[in-house]
Amino acid sequence: MGSAHHNRNEQTRPPHSLRCHKHAALVPSMSQTEAEALQADIAERGIQVPLEITTAGVILDGRHRHQAALALGLEEVPVKAIDPARPVEYMLLAAIQRRHLTESQRAALVIELDEYRATATEATSRRQANLRHSGLDVASMPHRGRSRDRPRGG
Numbered sequence: 001m002g003s004a005h006h007n008r009n010e011q012t013r014p015p016h017s018l019r020c021h022k023h024a025a026l027v028p029s030m031s032q033t034e035a036e037a038l039q040a041d042i043a044e045r046g047i048q049v050p051l052e053i054t055t056a057g058v059i060l061d062g063r064h065r066h067q068a069a070l071a072l073g074l075e076e077v078p079v080k081a082i083d084p085a086r087p088v089e090y091m092l093l094a095a096i097q098r099r100h101l102t103e104s105q106r107a108a109l110v111i112e113l114d115e116y117r118a119t120a121t122e123a124t125s126r127r128q129a130n131l132r133h134s135g136l137d138v139a140s141m142p143h144r145g146r147s148r149d150r151p152r153g154g
Contacts, residue, residue, distance in 0.1 A: 010050055010079070013057065013076065013079050014075060016070065018051065018079070020058070020059050020066070021058050021060055021088075024063055026109075026112055027091065027092070027095040028108075035068070038068050042072060042074075047068075047069065047077055047078055049065070049078075051066055051077060051079045052082050053080070053081060054082065061091065061094040093113065095109055096113070
């Protein structure tokens with residue numbers, strides 16, 4: 001598959017084997033001028049920063065580098081396999097730190113991130129409320145992994 005580099009999480013992969021995250025559109029695209037400049041730089045110096053991907057080959061950070069690699073016909077691109085607990089949040093945070101974003105684009109992403117976090121928090125609260133309303137007292141419920149410790153019979 002890929003060759004190992006300095007870090008064991010870093011390797012190379014064929015760009016056509018990678019795909020963008022389904023929520024990649026939340027992150028603003030580069031302008032045509034910026035994309036052309038990036039492609040020219042990659043043609044001259046290669047990809048300097050590995051694309052951050054999941055083990056399944058989903059790009060969380062680096063879709064513009066990926067697009068440039070495809071356009072240039074590169075056979076391999078450097079990648080770093082990562083496994084964040086919240087891939088969308090990771091993607092948005094990585095984008096907020098990008099230099100090519102305007103202040104208004106950064107602000108919009110911060111709002112998007114806040115909304116994403118609020119939605120995740122609401123979902124957790126709803127699950128807990130549903131358990132309470134179902135008549136189950138979550139605090140008194142045995143931990144799922146401990147059933148083997150309970151005496152049998154009854």
